[in-house]
Amino acid sequence: MNRDDLVLEDKIKFPIRQMVEFILRSGDIDNRYVGRDLLWMGAAAHRKIQKGYGDAYTAEVHLKMDVPFEEYTVEMTGRADGVYRDDKGFVIDEIKTTMTPLFEIEENTYPLHWGQAMCYAYIYGTEHGADHMGIRLTYYHLETEEMVYYKRFYNMGQLKDFIHDLLEKYMFFGRLSKEWTQTRNASIQQTDFPFGKYRKGQRELAVNAYRTIVGSRNLFVEAPTGIGKTMSTIFPTVKAMGEGFVTKLFYLTAKTITRQVACEAFDRLQDKGLRFKVTSLTAKDKICFCEKTICNPDYCRYAKGHLDRINGAIRDLLESRQMNYTREVIEEYGQKHRVCPYELSLDMTLWSDGVVCDYNYAFDPTVYLRRFFSEDTNDYALLIDEAHNLVDRAREMFSASIEKSPFSFLEKAFQSENKQLAKAMGDINAFLRNVRKQCGDKGYLVQNERFEDLVPILNHFVAACDAYLKEHGDEGEETELLNAYFSVLGFLKIWDFYDERYVSFVETYGSEVILKLFCVDPSHLLSQTFQKCRSALVFSATLTPLSYYRTILGGKEDDRTMKLSSPFDENNLKLMVNGKISTRFIGREESYFPIARQIADFVQAKKGNYLVYFPSYQYMNEVLKLFHDNYGHIRTMAQHNGMSEADKENFLLRFDGSNAETLVGFAVLGGMFSEGIDLKGDRLIGTVIVGVGLPQINTQLDIIRRYFAKSEGKGYEYAYQYPGMNKVLQAAGRVIRSEEDKGAVLLIDDRFMTKSYTELYPVHWGRRTAVNSSEHLRRYLKDFWDH
Numbered sequence: 088m089n090r091d092d093l094v095l096e097d098k099i100k101f102p103i104r105q106m107v108e109f110i111l112r113s114g115d116i117d118n119r120y121v122g123r124d125l126l127w128m129g130a131a132a133h134r135k136i137q138k139g140y141g142d143a144y145t146a147e148v149h150l151k152m153d154v155p156f157e158e159y160t161v162e163m164t165g166r167a168d169g170v171y172r173d174d175k176g177f178v179i180d181e182i183k184t185t186m187t188p189l190f191e192i193e194e195n196t197y198p199l200h201w202g203q204a205m206c207y208a209y210i211y212g213t214e215h216g217a218d219h220m221g222i223r224l225t226y227y228h229l230e231t232e233e234m235v236y237y238k239r240f241y242n243m244g245q246l247k248d249f250i251h252d253l254l255e256k257y258m259f260f261g262r263l264s265k266e267w268t269q270t271r272n273a274s275i276q277q278t279d280f281p282f283g284k285y286r287k288g289q290r291e292l293a294v295n296a297y298r299t300i301v302g303s304r305n306l307f308v309e310a311p312t313g314i315g316k317t318m319s320t321i322f323p324t325v326k327a328m329g330e331g332f333v334t335k336l337f338y339l340t341a342k343t344i345t346r347q348v349a350c351e352a353f354d355r356l357q358d359k360g361l362r363f364k365v366t367s368l369t370a371k372d373k374i375c376f377c378e379k380t381i382c383n384p385d386y387c388r389y390a391k392g393h394l395d396r397i398n399g400a401i402r403d404l405l406e407s408r409q410m411n412y413t414r415e416v417i418e419e420y421g422q423k424h425r426v427c428p429y430e431l432s433l434d435m436t437l438w439s440d441g442v443v444c445d446y447n448y449a450f451d452p453t454v455y456l457r458r459f460f461s462e463d464t465n466d467y468a469l470l471i472d473e474a475h476n477l478v479d480r481a482r483e484m485f486s487a488s489i490e491k492s493p494f495s496f497l498e499k500a501f502q503s504e505n506k507q508l509a510k511a512m513g514d515i516n517a518f519l520r521n522v523r524k525q526c527g528d529k530g531y532l533v534q535n536e537r538f539e540d541l542v543p544i545l546n547h548f549v550a551a552c553d554a555y556l557k558e559h560g561d562e563g564e565e566t567e568l569l570n571a572y573f574s575v576l577g578f579l580k581i582w583d584f585y586d587e588r589y590v591s592f593v594e595t596y597g598s599e600v601i602l603k604l605f606c607v608d609p610s611h612l613l614s615q616t617f618q619k620c621r622s623a624l625v626f627s628a629t630l631t632p633l634s635y636y637r638t639i640l641g642g643k644e645d646d647r648t649m650k651l652s653s654p655f656d657e658n659n660l661k662l663m664v665n666g667k668i669s670t671r672f673i674g675r676e677e678s679y680f681p682i683a684r685q686i687a688d689f690v691q692a693k694k695g696n697y698l699v700y701f702p703s704y705q706y707m708n709e710v711l712k713l714f715h716d717n718y719g720h721i722r723t724m725a726q727h728n729g730m731s732e733a734d735k736e737n738f739l740l741r742f743d744g745s746n747a748e749t750l751v752g753f754a755v756l757g758g759m760f761s762e763g764i765d766l767k768g769d770r771l772i773g774t775v776i777v778g779v780g781l782p783q784i785n786t787q788l789d790i791i792r793r794y795f796a797k798s799e800g801k802g803y804e805y806a807y808q809y810p811g812m813n814k815v816l817q818a819a820g821r822v823i824r825s826e827e828d829k830g831a832v833l834l835i836d837d838r839f840m841t842k843s844y845t846e847l848y849p850v851h852w853g854r855r856t857a858v859n860s861s862e863h864l865r866r867y868l869k870d871f872w873d874h
Contacts, residue, residue, distance in 0.1 A: 103165030178221035275329030287654035297323035400424035481609035487581035488603035613641030653851035666840035692868035744769030780811030
C-alpha cells in the first residue's frame with residue numbers, strides 16, 4: 088500500500104487487506120513467536136487447498152467496487168482466496184497458514200481475518216445480488232497439514248454497516264492524502280532544477296532517466312564521480328511523479344553516507360519550494376530505544392500497547408509541518424506517543440512520497456517491505472545507487488545456511504529439559520553428520536539439487552521450538568535456541584526459491600558442518616522486484632562492463648545502458664601503468680622490492696598524502712616492511728584487521744591537506760578505505776594500486792566460475808576479472824573528487840596492459856602513460872606536477 092495508491096483524480100483507493108489491518112489493529116508488538124505464521128510457506132499450501140476443492144470452488148477471486156462516501160468515491164479492491172456455494176448461498180473462503188497448534192486458534196482469535204473477509208463478502212454479495220453472504224476462515228497447519236474451519240453468515244445490511252464504520256475511521260487519512268497529493272503535484276510543476284546549470288553529463292543523465300521512467304523501462308548507467316548522479320536521478324523521478332507516472336520513489340543504497348547524500352538532495356529541492364515527504368529508514372538495532380532489541384511487551388514499554396497508539400502518532404506526524412521523517416524526527420514522535428520508533432518509521436513510508444533505505448528493504452526475501460513489494464505491479468521507481476555492491480549483496484540476501492555446532496550444543500542442553508525439542512535437534516545433527524560423510528576427504532560437497540529429506544526435519548524443529556518459545560518466551564530471547572530458530576526460518580524461506588540458479592554447497596571444518604543454499608545467479612530474483620515496479624534506474628561510478636552488470640543484476644537485453652565520461656578536466660589526472668611487474672601469486676616475492684621502490688618514487692615526486700592498495704594484508708605487510716627498511720624517512724600508517732569505526736575515522740583524519748610531511752597510507756584493495764571515502768583537495772593527491780584486484784580463489788567463487796562458463800561463456804570474467812577490476816576502479820576513483828582536485832594514479836601489474844583489461848578502462852583513462860622504469864616515473868610525475 089502506498090499513499091498515492093490511495094488517491095486517484097476523483098477517487099480514494101482502499102486496498103482491503105492493508106486498510107483493514109491499518110484501521111483495526113490493536114494490542115502489543117510481540118515478535119517472540121514470529122515463526123507461527125510463515126507467510127512465505129503459505130503460497131504452496133494455498134494452491135494445494137484450493138486445488139483440492141475441485142471445479143465448484145473458484146480460487147483467487149479479484150474484487151473491486153466503488154463505494155460513495157460523503158463527498159468522495161472510495162474504490163475498494165482486494166482478492167479473496169476462494170468463493171464457493173453451499174445450500175445457504177455464496178461463501179467467501181479466507182485461507183490462513185500457521186505453525187500455531189490449531190487447538191489454540193479459536194473463532195475470535197484473529198478479528199482482522201474476519202474484517203478482511205467481510206469486505207470481500209460485501210463486494211461479492213453486492214455484485215451478485217445476494218441478500219446474505221457466508222464467510223469461512225480456513226486455518227491450515229503447515230507441519231501437520233491439518234485444518235480447522237470457522238463459518239459465519241451475515242446479511243447485506245450488517246456488511247454494509249461494517250464497511251461504513253471502516254470508511255468513517257479511515258477517511259481522515261484518505262482526505263489528508265488526497266489534499267497532500269494535490270499540494271505536492273502543484274509544487275512539482277513549479278520546481279526547477281536546483282542548480283544554476285547542469286554539469287557535464289548531468290543533463291544527459293536526467294533526460295534519459297525521465298524518458299526511461301515514462302517509458303516504463305530500466306536504465307543501467309556508469310556515471311563517474313562529479314556528474315551528480317543523485318540529483319540527476321531524483322529530480323527527473325520527482326517530475327515523473329508530478330505527471331502521474333510514479334506513485335512512490337525508493338532510493339536504495341548500500342551505505343549510510345550515501346543515504347545522507349540522497350536526503351540532502353531532497354532537502355535542496357524542498358528549499359526550492361518542493362512539497363515532498365521523505366522517510367529515511369534506520370536499522371532496528373540502531374533506532375531501538377531499549378538497551379536490547381527485544382520486541383515483546385514484557386520487556387519493552389514501547390511494544391506494550393503500541394498498536395493502540397500508533398495511528399495517533401501517525402496522525403500527529405501527518406498534521407505537523409514535517410516533510411522529512413528522519414531518525415531524529417521519528418525518535419521524537421516515538422517518545423511522545425510511546426510507540427516503537429522502528430515500526431513508526433515503517434508505517435510512515437506508507438504516507439511518504441520517497442523512501443531512502445538499504446537494498447534489503449526492496450530485495451531481501453526475509454525482510455523486504457511486504458506492504459509495497461508483495462503485489463504484482465506498482466508504479467514505483469527504484470533508484471539504485473552504488474549498484475556494483477548489489478551483486479554480492481544479492482547473493483547474500485538470496486542464500487541461506489545452517490551450521491551443525493549450534494544444534495550439537497542445544498541437543499545436549501535440552502536433553503533433560505525438553506525431550507521433544509532435543510530429539511528435533513538431534514535429527515538435524517544426524518542429518519548433517521551424514522552429509523559430512525558424503526564430503527569425504529575433500530571436505531566439501533557441491534550438488535545441483537536440494538537435500539529434499541531435510542525440510543520435514545526442519546519443520547519438525549520449528550514446531551517444537553515454537554511450542555517451547557510460546558511457553559518460555561522470556562527465557563528464549565537472545566539465546567542459542569532463538570538464533571538457531573531464526574536461522575532455520577530463513578533457510579526454509581530460501582528453500583522455496585531454489586532452482587537451477589542455486590547449488591547446495593557443504594563445507595566441513597573439523598566437526599563443523601555448514602550446509603548452504605547458495606544463489607549463484609541472483610539475476611532472476613532481482614528481476615522479479617523490477618517487474619513489480621514501473622522503472623529502475625541502476626547507477627554507479629563503476630559499472631564496467633555494463634553488459635555484465637545488466638545481466639547479473641536482472642536487467643533485460645532491451646533495457647537501456649549509458650556510459651558517461653568524467654566531467655572533470657582530463658589534465659587533472661595523471662594515470663600511469665607499470666606493466667613490467669607481475670603481482671601473480673607464483674613468484675610474488677620477487678615483486679616486493681620493485682613495488683616498494685615504485686611507491687617511494689611515486690610519493691617523493693611531490694609532498695602530500697597518498698594511499699597504496701594491495702590485494703591482501705600479507706602482501707601489504709611484506710612490502711611495508713621493505714619500505715620501512717629502505718625509505719624509513721617517509722611517514723606511513725597501515726590498515727589492520729578488525730578496525731572499528733573509530734579506528735577508521737582516526738585513520739582518515741590523518742589525511743590533512745595541511746600536513747607538513749608526506750604521508751603514505753597502506754590499505755587493502757576492496758576494503759574500507761578503497762570505497763566510499765571522500766578525501767577532497769590536498770587530503771589525497773595520489774594512489775598506487777598493486778594488482779588487478781582478483782579475489783582469492785575459493786570453492787564458492789569456483790562455483791560461480793563454472794556456472795557462468797556454462798551459461799554465458801565467461802566464467803573467469805564473471806567470477807574474478809570483473810569484480811576485481813571494479814575494486815581497482817573504486818580505489819582509483821578516490822583521487823579526483825571535485826573540479827579543483829589534481830592527482831596521480833599508478834597501476835602496477837603486467838595484466839593492466841593486456842587487451843582484456845584495457846577494454847575495461849573508463850573513457851577518462853584514455854590518456855594513460857606506460858611506465859617502464861623509475862626514471863620514467865619520476866620524469867612523468869615532475870612534468871605533471873610542474874604544470
